[in-house]
Amino acid sequence: MEPEFNVAEELAKQPHLLEIPGHLLMKGGAQNYIGAVLCLRGTLYFKEAHTPLVREALCKCFDDFKRLGEPHLTWLWREEPRQGQPLSAYGEAKSLREMLGAMDEDDYLSFYYTSGKQSNDASAWLFDIFGMQGWAAKMGDELSALEFSIPLLYQEQNPLNFLRLFLDSARRLAPEQGYAGHAFNLSVTNRDGNEPTEAFMAARMPGLDVGTAGLLVNIPEFKPTKIKTVSWLTLLDQARLDLVGGLEELRAQLPSSHFAFYDYGNGVVIQAGAYPYLGGDA
Template identity: 85%
Template structure:
């Protein structure tokens, strides 16, 4: 009898399978550091990062993240710190709350907590705050970002912990939009050199998120009331929810057997499927729950975000211009095909149950 494949066991045996050498697809690569690592990552876009109330909420988000991650954290990177150095070993760093309270509202909130052996290694345990300055916020249209991630092995062993963390963080920050699913974390200090790896993987894994959220947040294309993408978890504030037809309309189109809705105060978090997807089956690599969610939210998705990566140096693969727009559309299907996708969902995909959802689902 063929033994059933156990993902958690395989990841525990060979955790390095999810790591990619640095600069792998650059002309002079590879180099001796971890350039990218596959993980489960959440991203929230929110406002008012310069205010004491939101800064305390960010500290509370990190408090909750630390309960999962602290034994693994090794480095803290900061951009333009008003005090101290850009790089500190985690064990020698002050608490996030202490550092934040010492900052002026016009100081740039920039904290990248990582778990790599080397300071420039990409890591699966990751917590990143990119907060706008007060004077920028007062000019209007400001948007800040919180990102955090956990290893895939951790998710396999603790299937509700990340979902709990994501929902609690959304309730604290009242984000406008956001998403969570599989992604490749890139080296904090060498993003540009590892974007080709992300682009290569995204072409083969349509369930992946791509792009650097902190860079996307304040480009002109990101300003309208739309969303970047759908994923395992997708955040819609009330304005976006209304533009999508409202909660009742979405629930009528998305079967409760495979989609869960959670109230986060400022809107809803939608869970698409029992677990995060990298891809679909051999016939079509697009995840079925993501395709169906994308279809009902396509009307509020950005048509373009300009580019998701920086420009090419030597012709290496990047998601820029047209290719970035195609990535946004990667889950699109014709209306005439939707009945078939719904049939596949009900026949082939696992249903939600108590082991894959939180009790407060709507």
Template identity: 50%
Template sequence: MPSSHQIPVELPWSPEALAAFEFPGDLLLPRGPRNYVGAVTCLRLTLYFKDAHTAATRERLCLCFDAFRELAGDALSWLWREKPPRGMPKQRVKNSQPLRDMIGTMSEDDHLSFCYTSGANAEDAGAWQFLVYGKRGWQSRMGDDMSVLELSAPTGHFSGEKCQFIEFAIKCAHWLRAAHGHAGYALNLSPVRRERNEPIEAVLAQRLPGLDAGNAALLANRAELKHLKFKTVSWLTLLDDARLAAAGGFDQLRSALSEPYFRLQGYGSGVLIQAGARPLAYADAEDPRPPEYVLLDHQLRGLRPASVGNLHFNPKSAEPRLIGRLADQWMRRFEVDASEIPIHEARLARQHPRTYE
């Protein structure tokens, strides 16, 4: 694993380069690094959805988990639960009950929190992760009704048109009637030491604009993400029918986002917008922002807030975090003036269209 002096921000960020990186825990803290995996690069899907307290939605979460296990095979090793009504917070997956059985014994006001990870040790981040954070029934009725499902795989787990990851994203979005979501490169942080490893995410996210950042469970019910808003564009961007209508509708988006650089697919209650045949973290030294993401952000800017507040916890020391102005800059990282759009269209046109295999 790299030391704090070997953070690989200058490498060509191809899927092959990204695939290998794990970062030691507490890497950028004054007392670090420590001997555990604090962060690992991954390809991650984040879905925001409602009604996590209902039996029907919980069954659909189990369908998502069943499909995820088909992709992950035997990779999952640990299960963490936050405040489980019964059972231990930490379990080996091989010794745990099936997810359906655990969910089936829970009331609608029990805390729905499951994090399955492929870390070798319980505290390690893993590239394979299934994380659900569901709002309780009383919270939903009070208006904090948006829950989160995050699913991640190693970065090489895609290949063009028949990409299993994309098909999987569409199935899960359909089952959960996702309100919005996104998928692309990300860092999975240690499931129980997240705050201590946010600094490495802060450093890389500022240099690699295609990398996701922030804790989705903490952001989901921020006021700025309500009223038909969504967090960010990425390789895959998902909008439900209401947000799609607010963006001008399917036909207008399809007309504005030219093939073969963009592809739109329905998921039953919304649309998945694919920007390029593969995810990107970084474009080039002249402008690290992938032009596909810049153009898509411009098209959807009316739905993307300029700020959602802090993306990270406030630091206890001087390590980097995405808070305040830096968090707002990250939210607006793809934002350009309308006069600059021809520049990014030209950047896109200079590329060879990435083949959908």
């Protein structure tokens, strides 16, 4: 009898198997940085990012994330900051609370905390805020996005921590929709050069989450009560629950032997199976 395959053990032996060189499928070939890395990633779409209440909620979400991964964080990227530099070493950056406290409601929220050795490396530890300005929210572009991810080895060794982080973040932000499952994080500074890699892998890995959440918010397809995807964790607010007949109707279609339901205050998070699963094209 063959010994049972131990995922955590194999990942610990060869963690770099989940990393893909930058620009791998672009003309000219691979470059010397990590362009994409397979991870477990959660995404929440929420409103009111310009308000002090929600900004404090984002800080609390980051506090929780830091309890899991702060020793691994190395860089902070920001897009067009009004104060400070676009790139800071994590240990030299001001705290998220301090930076948000110095911003007004019309400042653009863009924070990417990463764990790569090089500043342009894709990394499995990621905490990413894309927050709409107050003036844009008042014009109807109200949705903002929070993304966070962990390495697959960490998930194997600590199977409940990510789930708790997702649920606690949802309860703080009252999002409209969200999801969590396997994804490829791309280099923050070189997305275009690595999207072909993401597309290539997505065609061969059913269930892989693709796309950049910050670019999807407020597109016309998100205006009605629709959802982007279904994954290991799928979050539906009450309006979306009502469209499928309510929670009890949904429970009748999803047996308790395979699905778990968590109330987050503004709707429900549905867990499909005990562990995230990624299919293969075979």
